[in-house]
Amino acid sequence: MATRNERGRNGVAWALRVATRGGALLAALLLLHSPAAHAALGATREDLLRDAAALQTTRVTITSREAYDVHEMISVDGTTVRAYVEHGGKVFAVTWSGRVQPDLRVVLGPYYARFLQAARTPHASHHVLALNAPDLVLSVVKLPRGFAGRAHLPSLVPAGTAADTLR
Numbered sequence: 001m002a003t004r005n006e007r008g009r010n011g012v013a014w015a016l017r018v019a020t021r022g023g024a025l026l027a028a029l030l031l032l033h034s035p036a037a038h039a040a041l042g043a044t045r046e047d048l049l050r051d052a053a054a055l056q057t058t059r060v061t062i063t064s065r066e067a068y069d070v071h072e073m074i075s076v077d078g079t080t081v082r083a084y085v086e087h088g089g090k091v092f093a094v095t096w097s098g099r100v101q102p103d104l105r106v107v108l109g110p111y112y113a114r115f116l117q118a119a120r121t122p123h124a125s126h127h128v129l130a131l132n133a134p135d136l137v138l139s140v141v142k143l144p145r146g147f148a149g150r151a152h153l154p155s156l157v158p159a160g161t162a163a164d165t166l167r
Contacts, residue, residue: 040083040094041108041151045069048083048091054106055081067158068092075100081107084152084166092156093166101140101147108151111136137163 040051048071052060057073071083079098083091096102105112115138118131131138140149152163 040081040091040106041111042153042156043091043109045071045085045089045091048073048085051083051106055079055102057081067161075102082166086156086158090156092158093150093152093163095148095150095166097146097148099146101149104140104149107149108138111138111151114138115140 040048043051052073055073056076058076059074061072063070063072068087069085071085073081073083075081075098077098077100079096079100079102081094081096081102084093084095086092094107096107104115108115114131114133114136115129118138119129123129127142129138129140135155136151136153138149138151141147150166152166154163157163
């Protein structure tokens with residue numbers, strides 16, 4: 001018998017197939033009842049398929065680098081989310097940009113609560129939110145015509161990779 005996680009993945013794949021055949025409403029309902037997305041940051045490579053569905057991506061491309069792979073997901077509204085996956089299979093960083101901010105619950109996963117906590121504390125700018133902790137580095141910028149952000153887990157960044165070069 002399939003585990004709950006396997007059923008969730010198969011359910012999402014099925015929902016995506018239904019959506020491409022014209023059953024978008026049914027697929028959306030099924031996605032709402034699928035297991036929660038574990039999102040990019042800190043997740044595994046396998047979780048990215050579910051995240052792509054949750055972010056309503058129309059295109060996913062994978063580019064290999066020396067120390068990591070970049071999974072670029074472009075949503076129906078044009079927002080780009082990039083997940084950086086070290087060769088061991090863990091997502092160590094995410095970046096995003098676009099006219100619409102992606103669902104940060106999906107992008108940040110278990111680190112979303114830390115984002116909310118940082119957003120509630122007073123900070124100097126209404127356009128920039130930054131968190132620089134030993135276990136999480138996060139920056140969200142409100143641009144004149146959209147949003148940009150980045151987050152990474154310093155302990156997972158591959159040796160020889162400068163986190164500030166991830167875009």
